[in-house]
Amino acid sequence: MADTLKPRPQYRNIHVSQIVAYRLPPAGIVSILHRVSGVLMFLLLPFVVWLFDVSVSSEVSYERFRAAFVVGVGFLPGWFLKLVVLGLIWAYLHHLIAGLRHLWMDATHAVTKEFGQQSAIGTLVLSVLITLVLAYRLFF
Structure with a gap:
């Protein structure tokens, strides 16, 4: 019987x-990126506060703000600042969309494997597409 x-x-x-070899499902990727985007937004919060402060203080500071994205600030070139802002844009969009996905699943109890996979893929695609549209606006 034991055989x-x-x-x-x-x-x-x-x-x-x-x-590296482990293949995460899309829901796992979204979950990890949700955490990464939250940490990224938290770490860059001083930069966001600086952006806001400089942009609303006065007309002169607003012009300095705009010039920072063209010529840069100190040793940082303008394109690098735009890249950091683009990272913030992606982090915010991904965190928002993934958070809405989690709220939807919590509110409707729609926690099937198929829905989890489809909504995770939708979250990834939507956050990247909106980020690309805003990247075009930011860089051109």
């Missing part, structure tokens, strides 16, 4: 070296 039983699967934690 006819199937061996039970063994579940182990993956090692750090296996992360």
